[in-house]
Amino acid sequence: MNLRRYAAVLLTVALTAGCGGGPADDSGSGELVFANWQWLEPGRGEALWQAVNGYTATDPAVTLKQQAIARKDYESTLKTQIGARGGPDILIVPDTFLPELAEAGALEPLDDVLDDAGRAALNATNDAGVLDGKQVGYAWEIVNYALFWNTALLDRAGVQPPTDFPGLVAAAKTIKEKTGNPGFAVRHQINEEAPWWIDFSNWSYGFGGAWSRDGALTIDSPQNVAAVTAFRDMYESGAMAVGDDASTFRSKFKAGTVGMMIDNSSALATMVAGNTVVPSTGVGASPLPFPARASGQAGFFVGINAFSTNKTAAKKWLRWFYGADPQKQAAAALGASVLGTDTTPPAEFVTANPWVPTFQAQAALSTDAVIDGFETATPRIRHIVLTEVEKVLVDGADPAVALARAQEAAEKLR
Amino acid sequence: MTRADRLAPYIFASAAALYLLVFTAWPLLDGVWLSFTDTGLLNPAAGEWVGTDNYAALFADPRFAGTLGVTLLYSAATVAGALLLGTAGAVLLDRSFRGRTTLRALLTLPWAAPTVAVALIFVWILNHDDGVLNGVTEAAGLGRHGWLTAYALATVTAVSVWKVFPFVLLVVLAALQTVPRELVESAVVDGAGPATVFRRVTWPFLVPTLRVIALLMTIWSFRRFEIIWLLTQGGPVDRTTTLVIDVYRTAFLESDLGRSAATGTIGLLLSAAATVAYALAERRSTAKDLT
Numbered sequence: 001m002n003l004r005r006y007a008a009v010l011l012t013v014a015l016t017a018g019c020g021g022g023p024a025d026d027s028g029s030g031e032l033v034f035a036n037w038q039w040l041e042p043g044r045g046e047a048l049w050q051a052v053n054g055y056t057a058t059d060p061a062v063t064l065k066q067q068a069i070a071r072k073d074y075e076s077t078l079k080t081q082i083g084a085r086g087g088p089d090i091l092i093v094p095d096t097f098l099p100e101l102a103e104a105g106a107l108e109p110l111d112d113v114l115d116d117a118g119r120a121a122l123n124a125t126n127d128a129g130v131l132d133g134k135q136v137g138y139a140w141e142i143v144n145y146a147l148f149w150n151t152a153l154l155d156r157a158g159v160q161p162p163t164d165f166p167g168l169v170a171a172a173k174t175i176k177e178k179t180g181n182p183g184f185a186v187r188h189q190i191n192e193e194a195p196w197w198i199d200f201s202n203w204s205y206g207f208g209g210a211w212s213r214d215g216a217l218t219i220d221s222p223q224n225v226a227a228v229t230a231f232r233d234m235y236e237s238g239a240m241a242v243g244d245d246a247s248t249f250r251s252k253f254k255a256g257t258v259g260m261m262i263d264n265s266s267a268l269a270t271m272v273a274g275n276t277v278v279p280s281t282g283v284g285a286s287p288l289p290f291p292a293r294a295s296g297q298a299g300f301f302v303g304i305n306a307f308s309t310n311k312t313a314a315k316k317w318l319r320w321f322y323g324a325d326p327q328k329q330a331a332a333a334l335g336a337s338v339l340g341t342d343t344t345p346p347a348e349f350v351t352a353n354p355w356v357p358t359f360q361a362q363a364a365l366s367t368d369a370v371i372d373g374f375e376t377a378t379p380r381i382r383h384i385v386l387t388e389v390e391k392v393l394v395d396g397a398d399p400a401v402a403l404a405r406a407q408e409a410a411e412k413l414r
Numbered sequence: 415m416t417r418a419d420r421l422a423p424y425i426f427a428s429a430a431a432l433y434l435l436v437f438t439a440w441p442l443l444d445g446v447w448l449s450f451t452d453t454g455l456l457n458p459a460a461g462e463w464v465g466t467d468n469y470a471a472l473f474a475d476p477r478f479a480g481t482l483g484v485t486l487l488y489s490a491a492t493v494a495g496a497l498l499l500g501t502a503g504a505v506l507l508d509r510s511f512r513g514r515t516t517l518r519a520l521l522t523l524p525w526a527a528p529t530v531a532v533a534l535i536f537v538w539i540l541n542h543d544d545g546v547l548n549g550v551t552e553a554a555g556l557g558r559h560g561w562l563t564a565y566a567l568a569t570v571t572a573v574s575v576w577k578v579f580p581f582v583l584l585v586v587l588a589a590l591q592t593v594p595r596e597l598v599e600s601a602v603v604d605g606a607g608p609a610t611v612f613r614r615v616t617w618p619f620l621v622p623t624l625r626v627i628a629l630l631m632t633i634w635s636f637r638r639f640e641i642i643w644l645l646t647q648g649g650p651v652d653r654t655t656t657l658v659i660d661v662y663r664t665a666f667l668e669s670d671l672g673r674s675a676a677t678g679t680i681g682l683l684l685s686a687a688a689t690v691a692y693a694l695a696e697r698r699s700t701a702k703d704l705t
Contacts, residue, residue: 080666083454083458105457190648190651194667243542244541379667387652395651
């Protein structure tokens with residue numbers, strides 16, 4: 001037994017292990033890792049990638065690499081990576097996640113990144129990317145919500161598109177009775193907590209409610225109680241796709257077996273892209289059939305990881321992306337979404353997708369699901385509220401009592 | 415014996431010891447340490463010592479009592495179900511009949527199938543509108559049911575039992591092979607019926623094995639994550655939120671590593687309690703055998 005040799009091997013292994021992974025120099029070249037769940041979306045993912053990857057033609061010293069993470073695991077995956085001071089160089093950040101990342105110092109301030117022309121082209125959607133006086137993200141897309149339906153299925157059931165909530169429930173029931181398919185689908189389970197919160201905010205805003213006003217929580221407001229009551233009535237109608245998560249009911253809509261949905265333009269664009277069963281021209285859309293015309297929106301921002309070792313290159317990419325041509329290409333890929341500049345999708349896209357103007361018109365009346373005054377507490381308040389909503393749906397709890405409980409629990413978080 | 419010969423066993427053991435130290439002991443102790451800090455997921459280096467605050471917050475939260483209750487109920491039901499089904503299956507398969515080998519292979523399939531695939535298939539089977547199960551119950555005039563809503567805990571437990579009972583079956587089947595045939599035969603000759611033979615002859619041979627399996631199954635049930643997460647993610651209304659689901663949710667959704675570690679430490683203590691209970695039962699049994 002040669003002890004010295006054994007010790008030498010151990011030492012070599014230990015030294016080798018300690019030598020890897022040193023910081024790369026921030027030279028403005030090299031590989032940029034770009035995180036986004038949308039890379040996984042069939043068709044649209046490729047088009048989006050082409051839009052962002054166009055930069056490499058102007059700067060061959062930079063290459064872009066996708067980091068595709070499933071939407072439901074997106075925040076938790078990034079938190080783990082960034083917590084370990086790693087993660088992608090560029091990332092798409094949902095608006096509900098932006099305050100948490102910014103507070104942790106994980107987003108690079110971007111105030112000086114764009115040149116004058118780039119800044120002049122920005123629209124008001126970028127204001128939501130300013131936190132504590134710093135621009136930590138630029139708008140990638142703002143997606144609006146509307147009610148939409150499979151025209152052929154509604155015709156088969158002999159129902160007209162509803163214009164108010166009782167009409168929505170009645171239409172859903174008739175579709176279920178006449179065709180055997182769910183009349184309506186929407187997210188309704190805690191296992192999709194983050195996106196359900198955004199979706200559910202449509203009901204609150206649509207019934208004239210809000211999660212906070214003037215720095216105080218308004219979870220148990222009469223408008224929110226009315227919204228939860230309506231949601232429960234739809235859930236209990238027997239005509240809703242109960243138990244289906246978004247990927248399931250979206251697949252069903254795509255296959256022509258769901259009548260109506262409340263969902264965002266981004267999801268609808270993906271469902272109808274290349275779809276011969278439910279083509280884009282076979283879809284109708286209208287504002288939400290609720291008393292107020294307000295609705296929710298999902299805002300997604302482009303940020304740069306403060307712990308990236310390649311921030312210079314990432315900023316160069318960002319400066320390029322907010323130029324006119326890349327924005328045009330992004331608008332073509334993102335379709336009905338509102339971009340960070342006033343770039344609109346090509347006219348032929350709007351012609352081919354007649355539902356687009358309905359979603360676009362909703363931009364002026366939509367609000368994000370971040371709770372004003374409680375930005376970083378939004379995820380915890382979200383869990384409290386949605387758990388209480390589930391009690392209403394599953395246990396038959398009284399909406400007013402449930403929301404009062406949620407209000408009390410959320411106030412204790414301060 | 416040379417110095418090198420004397421040191422050789424320690425050198426050989428050192429690699430395994432180092433592995434255990436780095437990959438088991440260190441993370442475990444680090445987890446316990448974290449539970450006394452306010453560490454956040456996005457900024458782990460900024461965590462500060464908060465004493466027992468995380469534990470105080472946990473025990474003051476009514477949700478935590480529910481989580482603990484769900485963990486104990488789920489674990490007890492899963493262990494009992496798996497032991498019962500596994501033992502019954504083993505006794506059945508210990509007999510000689512045509513097709514026994516095929517049946518053995520079929521019954522071990524759930525254990526061999528990947529958990530993620532199993533969970534996803536059950537999500538389809540249990541779907542309210544299009545699931546096979548509701549199709550069957552409706553055809554039988556029993557209506558449609560919210561298997562993953564109204565009966566979430568029972569459903570998750572049933573799927574877990576289905577997934578793990580083959581392990582019990584295989585181990586008990588192996589234990590049954592150790593029962594001396596001559597003892598069984600002499601009991602039969604003495605006029606004992608099948609039930610008496612099982613109770614008086616077979617059962618004493620199975621008890622030590624069942625005790626070990628019960629311990630393992632209990633600890634595994636405390637720690638089981640994938641099936642529950644993929645079926646319900648702890649919902650609805652936290653009805654299937656066990657300690658590990660809470661650990662994940664607190665750490666990765668609420669970014670609170672300190673509190674998550676406190677929940678994890680309580681889970682660790684539960685597993686330790688199960689091990690102590692096993693050791694006590696084992697000691698009592700040994701003492702009884704000696705008298």
